[in-house]
Amino acid sequence: MTDVLATLTDRGMVHDATPDLAARLAAGPITGYVGFDPTADSLHVGNLVPVMALAWLQRLGGRPIVLIGGGTGLVGDPSGKRAERPMLEEGTVAENAAALQLQLERFLEFGEGPGSAIVRNNATWLTSLPLLQFLRDTGKHFTVNYMLQKDTVKSRLDSGISFTEFSYMLIQAYDFAHLARTEGCELQFGGSDQWGNITAGIELCARRDGVKAHGLVLPLLTTASGAKFGKSEHGNIWLDPERTSPYAFHQFWLQSDDADVERSLRFFTFLELDEIAAVMAAHGADPGRRTAQRCLADNVTRRVHGAEAVARVNAAAAILFGGGDLRAVDEATVAIVAAEVTVTVIERSVIEAGLSIVDALELCGLAASKSDARRGLAGNGFSVNGMPVSAETTISANDLLPGGIVLLRKGKRSWAALSATG
RNA sequence: GGUGGGGUGGCCGAGUGGCUAAUGGCAGCAGACUGUAAAUCUGCCGGGCUACGCCCUACGUAGGUUCGAAUCCUACCCCCACCA
Numbered sequence: 001m002t003d004v005l006a007t008l009t010d011r012g013m014v015h016d017a018t019p020d021l022a023a024r025l026a027a028g029p030i031t032g033y034v035g036f037d038p039t040a041d042s043l044h045v046g047n048l049v050p051v052m053a054l055a056w057l058q059r060l061g062g063r064p065i066v067l068i069g070g071g072t073g074l075v076g077d078p079s080g081k082r083a084e085r086p087m088l089e090e091g092t093v094a095e096n097a098a099a100l101q102l103q104l105e106r107f108l109e110f111g112e113g114p115g116s117a118i119v120r121n122n123a124t125w126l127t128s129l130p131l132l133q134f135l136r137d138t139g140k141h142f143t144v145n146y147m148l149q150k151d152t153v154k155s156r157l158d159s160g161i162s163f164t165e166f167s168y169m170l171i172q173a174y175d176f177a178h179l180a181r182t183e184g185c186e187l188q189f190g191g192s193d194q195w196g197n198i199t200a201g202i203e204l205c206a207r208r209d210g211v212k213a214h215g216l217v218l219p220l221l222t223t224a225s226g227a228k229f230g231k232s233e234h235g236n237i238w239l240d241p242e243r244t245s246p247y248a249f250h251q252f253w254l255q256s257d258d259a260d261v262e263r264s265l266r267f268f269t270f271l272e273l274d275e276i277a278a279v280m281a282a283h284g285a286d287p288g289r290r291t292a293q294r295c296l297a298d299n300v301t302r303r304v305h306g307a308e309a310v311a312r313v314n315a316a317a318a319i320l321f322g323g324g325d326l327r328a329v330d331e332a333t334v335a336i337v338a339a340e341v342t343v344t345v346i347e348r349s350v351i352e353a354g355l356s357i358v359d360a361l362e363l364c365g366l367a368a369s370k371s372d373a374r375r376g377l378a379g380n381g382f383s384v385n386g387m388p389v390s391a392e393t394t395i396s397a398n399d400l401l402p403g404g405i406v407l408l409r410k411g412k413r414s415w416a417a418l419s420a421t422g
Numbered sequence: 423g424g425u426g427g428g429g430u431g432g433c434c435g436a437g438u439g440g441c442u443a444a445u446g447g448c449a450g451c452a453g454a455c456u457g458u459a460a461a462u463c464u465g466c467c468g469g470g471c472u473a474c475g476c477c478c479u480a481c482g483u484a485g486g487u488u489c490g491a492a493u494c495c496u497a498c499c500c501c502c503a504c505c506a
Contacts, residue, residue: 251458258459288457321458371470372451379465381452411451413458 004032004057005216010273011266013053015192017216018202024186024214029115032057032187032216033065033179035122035172038073038096042240043103045252046230048268049218053189054117055107059270064117065185066104068097071126072171097121103239106303118183122175129174138174141207142200150196169200176201180211192217221267223260239304246301246309247316247340251413253297254290254317258283261292269299316340320415326386331402338405341415348420351400357384357393364408364416376410383409 003025008014024030034050036043043051054064073093101119108117147153153166176198179185188198198215205213221229230237237252238244244252256264261283265276283292302310316337319329326334344364346355355363358373361382367373376382377391385399385407395418399406404420 255458258457261459286457287459290457290459293457293459317458369470371473374473375466376452379452381466411453 002060004030004053004060004062007056007060008053008216008218012263013049013218013267015217015219016195018199018214020212021187021214021216024212029061029063030057030187030214031063031065031183031185032189033067033120033176033185034189035067035069035072035175036100037069038093038100040238041096041099042238042243043100044230044236044238045268046221046236049221050189050191051104051107052267053216053218055270057187057189058108058115058117061115062187063115064108065179065183066101066108066117066119067175067179068100068119068121068123070094070097070121070123072122072168072175093123097123099240103304106239120179120183122178125178126171126174134170134174137208138170138177138204141204142170142173146203147200150200152193152196169197170204172197173200173204176213177204177209177211180205180213181209186212187214187216189216189218191220193220221263223257241305245340245342246305247313249305250297250301250310250313251317253300254293255413256293256296258287258292261296264296265292265299269296271295271299312336313340320409321413324386326401326407327399329401334401334403334405334407337407337415338403338417338419341407341417343405343417343419345419345421348404348422351395351406351418351420352397355395357382357389357395358391360384360395360406360418361408361410364418366408366410366414366416381411 003022005014005017005021005025032054034054036047036050054066058064070093073096104117104119109115110117110119147166147169150169152169176185176188188194188201190198195215195217198217202213202215205211223229236244237249239249241249253264253268262276262280265271265279266273269276271279279292279295283290298310298314301313316339319326319333319337320341342365346363357377358367358370361367361373361376362370366382367376373382374391377389380388382389384393384395385401386409395406400420401407406418406420408416408418410416
């Protein structure tokens with residue numbers, strides 16, 4: 001039976017791992033954890049890499065621990081940050097932690113069995129940790145010299161780093177050692193920027209408790225063109241349907257660059273490598289069909305939002321990208337589309353009186369302001385019901401599709417709807 | 423504490439009295455081509471408006487000189503380097 005290190009390595013998901021991990025995994029299943037910052041009330045697709053690592057761990061017989069950083073979130077990790085971070089309110093952290101757990105249940109089995117995932121919140125042991133005890137038990141095992149050598153600290157020495165953030169690695173080390181003691185946890189996953197914090201934890205386990213612990217870090221993803229992975233025009237792609245609609249979520253994956261899509265299939269789906277190879281072969285035969293992107297988008301969206309959502313968003317996309325005049329479609333079709341795009345409700349009389357396109361675009365949110373709308377119109381960037389418009393266009397009752405909807409589009413792929421009532 | 427250098431639009435980075443809402447690059451948006459991809463080319467790109475024009479806001483902060491300042495002066499804040 002293959003182990004989690006081999007699997008993740010085959011998938012290109014291992015950036016670095018401690019040298020003895022392979023030998024340890026050969027000896028049997030392991031308990032591993034990933035820490036999540038409760039800085040928001042939702043995960044985003046960037047968080048999915050460590051989530052998938054935990055999921056693979058569980059599938060291969062291990063026991064995953066999800067560590068919610070309710071305590072560390074009050075402090076702030078300096079890793080990868082150029083500036084001091086704002087601190088969060090305690091109440092917010094607790095709410096966010098609850099929301100994250102719900103989303104993780106899509107990926108991990110949280111039942112009662114021996115391999116079931118468990119959730120721990122480091123607020124439970126950190127907030128009541130006496131300072132003097134921390135200094136005696138943990139601080140004593142690290143020299144400042146050691147801490148200064150960590151990249152996360154070194155890179156901040158010129159721009160300045162507060163004592164709070166400087167201490168962060170010791171707190172994360174304390175977490176690892178705590179989970180090792182209380183849960184028998186021997187492995188920590190993280191992004192490659194976590195390497196320093198993870199090795200600090202391994203040090204603490206070894207020096208204080210004489211326990212051998214391991215670390216595995218995953219690559220930080222960028223797109224083929226070098227941009228941060230998981231961002232769109234509107235910012236992060238979230239798992240929370242309130243923040244990123246299932247349609248937008250699906251579109252995000254569907255719009256993957258050819259150069260990125262194979263890696264995404266390896267990272268974000270559980271498809272076997274030979275299945276992925278087959279998909280890529282089919283894709284290579286006719287790239288225009290975007291077989292690989294469709295496979296990726298359907299697969300990830302199904303896991304996060306369910307099969308029904310996949311069917312819905314595909315139906316809507318087929319209509320929206322079908323091209324041509326949308327005035328021909330029937331009410332049921334309009335309803336499918338309207339369910340997937342942002343709808344703004346307005347009075348029917350407003351449309352009957354004639355609504356200028358500039359106002360309409362601002363109303364539905366496709367344009368940030370009237371000026372923005374005019375700029376876009378000057379560049380032929382907008383259309384109504386699939387037909388091109390100019391700045392002089394007025395929307396009237398004739399433009400209402402069955403069901404009292406007007407569909408507005410910016411560029412090729414941004415849609416919004418006005419719904420007339422009353 | 424001392425000396426020197428520096429703080430410009432989302433980022434990088436020009437600009438040293440008017441021609442500057444501020445060269446250029448990146449990022450972003452739109453158009454063409456295509457495959458809802460990439461690359462390439464083109465346009466937009468501080469904000470607003472009743473818009474071939476008008477009005478706000480902006481070059482660390484606060485004052486000042488001047489008809490006129492991102493550009494000069496003063497004070498203050500912050501950063502960097504070296505010295506103590």
